Amino acid sequence: MIEKRLGILTSGGDAPGMNAALRAATMVSLDRGWHVYGIEHGYRGLIQGEMQRLEAVDVESLLREGGTTLGTARCAEFTQLEGRDTARARLAEARIEALLVIGGNGSLAGARALADPAELGDQILRVVGVPASIDNDIGLTSMAIGVDTAMNTIVDACDKIADTATAHDRAFIVEVMGRDCGYLAMASSVAAGADVVLFRESGKSDAQIVHEVTDAIIEAHGRRHRRRVLIVKSEGTRLSTDDLKARVDAAIEARGKLIETRVTVLGHVVRGGRPSAFDRVMASRLGHVGVRALIDGETLRMVAWQPSGTLPASAIRSAVDPRCYLVDLEDVLRETRAMLDGSSPVIQWRAKVFDEIESVLRL
Numbered sequence: 590m591i592e593k594r595l596g597i598l599t600s601g602g603d604a605p606g607m608n609a610a611l612r613a614a615t616m617v618s619l620d621r622g623w624h625v626y627g628i629e630h631g632y633r634g635l636i637q638g639e640m641q642r643l644e645a646v647d648v649e650s651l652l653r654e655g656g657t658t659l660g661t662a663r664c665a666e667f668t669q670l671e672g673r674d675t676a677r678a679r680l681a682e683a684r685i686e687a688l689l690v691i692g693g694n695g696s697l698a699g700a701r702a703l704a705d706p707a708e709l710g711d712q713i714l715r716v717v718g719v720p721a722s723i724d725n726d727i728g729l730t731s732m733a734i735g736v737d738t739a740m741n742t743i744v745d746a747c748d749k750i751a752d753t754a755t756a757h758d759r760a761f762i763v764e765v766m767g768r769d770c771g772y773l774a775m776a777s778s779v780a781a782g783a784d785v786v787l788f789r790e791s792g793k794s795d796a797q798i799v800h801e802v803t804d805a806i807i808e809a810h811g812r813r814h815r816r817r818v819l820i821v822k823s824e825g826t827r828l829s830t831d832d833l834k835a836r837v838d839a840a841i842e843a844r845g846k847l848i849e850t851r852v853t854v855l856g857h858v859v860r861g862g863r864p865s866a867f868d869r870v871m872a873s874r875l876g877h878v879g880v881r882a883l884i885d886g887e888t889l890r891m892v893a894w895q896p897s898g899t900l901p902a903s904a905i906r907s908a909v910d911p912r913c914y915l916v917d918l919e920d921v922l923r924e925t926r927a928m929l930d931g932s933s934p935v936i937q938w939r940a941k942v943f944d945e946i947e948s949v950l951r952l
């Protein structure tokens with residue numbers, strides 16, 4: 590009997606829960622009689638032929654591990670046809686006919702290009718994507734692997750900052766990751782009880798942002814019960830955090846007040862740590878559905894977690910997990926672009942909600 594071979598790679602920024610997805614996908618594939626190959630360092634490793642056979646023993650303890658044991662990379666070479674041709678040749682040499690790509694936007698765009706029938710020719714290669722990015726900026730899935738853990742890390746950091754901020758009656762600007770997407774800042778601002786949340790999608794001018802933050806700080810200091818002020822700022826906000834602090838400090842002084850501000854940039858801390866229980870469960874379920882889809886002959890799909898709103902005609906509910914849908918990668922990439930340029934209803938809805946609750950946060 591000809592052995593069936595499936596490859597798995599993680600690509601782009603690592604996200605807590607990638608290992609849980611790898612573990613589940615490997616276990617399910619082995620259970621179905623497939624041989625599994627772990628490809629190291631994403632598309633870069635694929636081009637260089639870095640892969641090794643995985644057995645249950647290699648993945649069984651991965652559930653609670655952060656990062657990605659396969660390693661990851663951002664690979665410029667893969668954006669070129671030549672790079673993708675080499676990657677396809679590597680897969681053909683290894684007789685891998687199905688590939689699970691666990692990653693974010695760029696990785697899913699890469700998956701789409703890799704299995705593009707126009708580039709594939711006669712080669713048999715099916716590709717399915719699993720959304721993983723702390724940014725939650727991937728179209729047609731309500732959540733991606735890593736978002737929940739990142740949110741918990743931010744909230745934990747904000748709680749700690751709140752202790753020292755309260756002790757000193759200070760205002761803190763906490764900058765969080767998320768690239769161009771404000772989701773992490775928005776969601777964690779609610780969970781951390783922030784006074785103001787700043788994100789690119791609001792479309793506010795720099796002057797408006799400075800005014801809003803200054804007002805919030807001065808108002809809060811006028812109230813006896815509020816001894817700390819917390820501003821959560823998404824890294825994608827156009828006004829840089831250093832400029833914001835400098836301009837707010839100047840505005841506070843100009844209004845005759847003496848209030849100290851401090852900045853904390855959480856940076857890559859937000860991407861690390863053991864995955865939350867939710868991320869472990871969701872990643873395992875997405876990984877399970879992803880390989881089941883590949884084994885069943887699906888290609889050019891992404892497994893989405895509980896998508897909401899209007900779904901494209903391509904979306905089908907997974908027969909093996911009611912929370913998961915299979916959506917065309919093409920539709921995912923289109924919606925992802927719309928999220929970035931602001932034309933997506935999801936982004937408009939998020940911006941509107943935060944516009945409405947802005948004054949409530951400051952109470």
Ligand code: F6P
Binds near residue numbers: 723767860
């Ligand atoms: O996409 C995930 C992410 O962590 C973003 O939030 C951030 O802007 C970016 O990756 C950082 O990338 P790098 O680790 O390559 O500096």
